[in-house]
Amino acid sequence: MTLKTTLFAGLSALAFAMPAFAADITIDDAYARSSGMSAKAGAAFFVIHNTGAEDDQLIDAKSDVAKRVELHTHKDMGDGVMKMLHVPEGFAIPAGGEHTLARGGDHVMFMGLNQGFAQGDILTVTLTFEKAGDITVEIPVDLERQDGMGMQHGKMDHDKMDHGKMGGKMSDK
Template sequence: MSFTSKTVAIAIALSTALPAFAEGIMVHDAYARAARPGAPTGAAFMQIMNHSSEDDRLLSVASEVAKRVELHTHKDLGEGVMKMMEIEEGLAIPAGGKHGLARGGDHVMFMGLNQDFVQGESVEITLTFEKAGDVVVQVPIDLERQDHGGMEHGDKAHKHKDH
């Protein structure tokens, strides 16, 4: 690999690792994953921080990577059964506060993936906020990451009902 190719590759890697920021909203530590190659669904996780003096609300999310993209959460139905469901009212991001999208909790859900998620590549998503407007984020694909707590979609300890 030539010096120029290495420089371009490093610049691309750094640009996807940097947080997205617009109108007081900052997105940090974002990553996306799918359970396996050819999976019909995937998810994205991140920390959303509101550095403004006004509460805001994440209303929706969009991406070309899937036929449908929604804000999702898990609801405990009891007896160890969890159901994933859309968060239609959006997510409140308090002034000076943050909201985490994490495995086992609130997250971005990609349904009907148009492409496989490939380790090290990225997907572009647009987060639409009530006050801050659209925030475009390049989300790195990390199929190996094990953090962000909670249950994983494939965790055998939990049963999921179809959504």
């Protein structure tokens, strides 16, 4: 890769990493990942900030990158196995607060990917909030990110993890 290409890719990633916002809601530090080009599932993570005086609720997510897009969380089923669950009511965003979607916790789940995620790809995702309405976010794919957020993935049994009908495994990396 030439220096010019590397510089352009770096500047593009920085531009897409800038926060998206609407009214009192801001989306920050967004990234997406899958376990590889042949993966059937992927996920997106970010921080939602609410600077308003009223609570809001993330109630839906849409994207053309997958057949199904849902709001998910992980739950310990008490037998050492974590289960991924659809959260149809979404996630509360407190007034003057934030809600983090992170690996091992709440996230946007893409099931039945139309094509694999490649490092540096940009996903267009529309987030629907109860009060703020739709916010379209450009989310960079970062397959190399090691952020230490969320739970200890090493303790998860991915073979037993319930990914829904269109399942697929998420990487520990």
